[in-house]
Amino acid sequence: xxLGRRFNEFTPYMIRSWFNPETDKLEAQxxxxxxxxxxxxxLQQGAITSINATLINQSIxxxxxxxxxxxQISLKAQIDWVHIEDTGHGLWATNLLEPKPETRVQVYxxxxxxxx
Numbered sequence: 373x374x375l376g377r378r379f380n381e382f383t384p385y386m387i388r389s390w391f392n393p394e395t396d397k398l399e400a401q402x403x404x405x406x407x408x409x410x411x412x413x414x415l416q417q418g419a420i421t422s423i424n425a426t427l428i429n430q431s432i433x434x435x436x437x438x439x440x441x442x443x444q445i446s447l448k449a450q451i452d453w454v455h456i457e458d459t460g461h462g463l464w465a466t467n468l469l470e471p472k473p474e475t476r477v478q479v480y481x482x483x484x485x486x487x488x
Contacts, residue, residue, distance in 0.1 A: 383438040390431035397459045398423050429460025444487040452479040 376385030404416045436450030454477040456464065461472045 381440045383440075385434075385436055385438070387432070387434035387436075389434070391428045391460075393427045393429050393460065395427075397427065424459070425466075426462045427459050428462040429457040431455050446485045448481075448483045448485070450481045452481075453477075454479060 373389070374385060374387045376383050398420050400416060400420060404413045407413070432455075433453045434450055436448060438446055438448045440446045456472075456475040456477065458472055458474045461475070464475075464477075466472055
């Protein structure tokens with residue numbers, strides 16, 4: 373959801389976005405430790421860890437402004453406040469084997485756009 377208003381060459385805006393997973397965190401349904409080969413347990417845990425690492429569960433508030441310097445050049449500055457749930461780090465580069473707590477991140481960006 374976004375809301376903005378143009379004031380001459382400036383356009384301040386606010387954005388609210390979120391992503392909730394359609395599935396819950398995957399848990400082992402069967403105990404593979406009773407199988408004769410211990411490598412099968414590692415295979416099961418590796419598969420579960422890999423699948424859970426792709427879950428995305430976060431929400432974002434963004435504030436920014438666009439400055440139209442000319443008809444062909446614009447600058448945009450934006451701040452994002454990201455809230456990532458403990459099971460939703462799928463978009464972030466993290467160590468797969470470490471548990472991840474609920475995290476809050478601020479992202480600052482500045483961009484320039486040119487029309488040719």
